Amino acid sequence: MPSTLEKLDQHRSRLQTRSGPVSCVDTGGSGRPALFVHGLGTSSYLWRHVIAQLGGETRCVAIDLPLHGQTPAASDQDFSLPGLATFLADCCDALELTGIDLVANDTGGAVAQAFAAGHPERLRTLSLTNCEAHNNLPPKTLLPSVLLARAGIFARIAPRLLGGDNPKARKRFYGSGYQDVAKLPDTLARAWLDPLFGTAESARQFQRFLTSLHARDLLAIEPDLARLQVPTLIIWGTGDPNFGRKWAYWLRDLIPGATDVVEIDGARLFFPDEHAAELTAALREHWAAHP
Structure with missing residues (x-):
């Protein structure tokens, strides 16, 4: 029987865009399109359980950001928030998507905020899970890695700690993002x-990715977010050490289209994987309220 990853890959293709090639999952169909955006260190696979539960209800599209999953990154790829928002646009x-239900997690949530601020007419709804907001970029838990990256050291030491067959890599990188990291398959x-x-070059690219993300780019879009009327749902795991629950209510109070916060008790950053059923239920209700 195919695994959840194999089932997802049955819908995978590579597209050429103005920002370069992108690997994406697209379940197709004539339903309203939902676009899923992951964050640092994951990929479109983060949404595999959500997409499986939505079945044929909606057209599900999940992209791999540059350098992540199966999307390559050019040597001069723009990893800044504005650059990634352009990549998303x-x-x-390329997919001819309009009337989008945009769903995002982690740094993908920051990218989604930048995209929504610049292209509100392209969205039907917006749903943000635990992610950067205001000046919380990088979050304190990521700051040591960012400082090492800025010093040019991260790319030298990270492959030894996280690359190859290191049995501790899963816990080191994802331990704080899962309630039970043992549920994350190796x-x-x-x-x-x-x-x-996996390579010295990819580690250098990821180091550059880390140094390209700045709070100033989030702060710059706040005036646009403060005018954003797109119906917005905030779905937040309350046990996340990276993005505390106060940021959920900060986003709700900033965005005029945001009317509700759905809390998932004890859930952490990557709860779209661990709590897919609760997330899917909240998305269904949100979308049904805005047909």
Whole structure:
């Protein structure tokens, strides 16, 4: 029987966009399109259980950001938030997506905020799970890695700690993002880690990725977010050490289209994987309220 990853890959293709090639999952169909955006260190596989539960209800599209999953990154790829928002817009153009239900997690949530601020007319709804907001970029838990990256050291030491067959890599990189990291299959952890740390060049690219993310880019879009009327749902895991629950309510109070916060008790950063049923139920209700 095919695994959840194999089932997802049955819908995978590679597209050419103005920002470069992108690997994406697209279940197709005539339903309203939902676009799923992951964050640092994961991929479109993060959404595998959500997409499986949605079945044929909606057209599910999940992209791999540059350097992540099966999407390569050019040597001069723009990893800044504005650059990644442009990448997302170019993916939508290539897929001819309009009236989008945008769903995002982690740094993908920051990218989604930048995209929504610049392209509100392309969205039907927005759903943000635990992610950066305001000046919480990088979050304190990521700051040591960012400081090492800025010093040019991260790319030298990270492959030894996280690359190859290191049995502790899964816990080191994903331990704080899962309530029970043992539920993250080793094969999936390696599918996420190898594109980042599998070679010296990919480690240098990921180091550059880390140094390209700045709070100033989030702060710059706040005036646009403060005018955003797109119906917005905030779905937040309350046990996340990276993005505390106060940020959920900060986003709700900033975005005029945001009317509700759904809390998932004890859930951490990567709860779209661990709590897919609760997330899917919240998304269904949100989408049904905005047909």
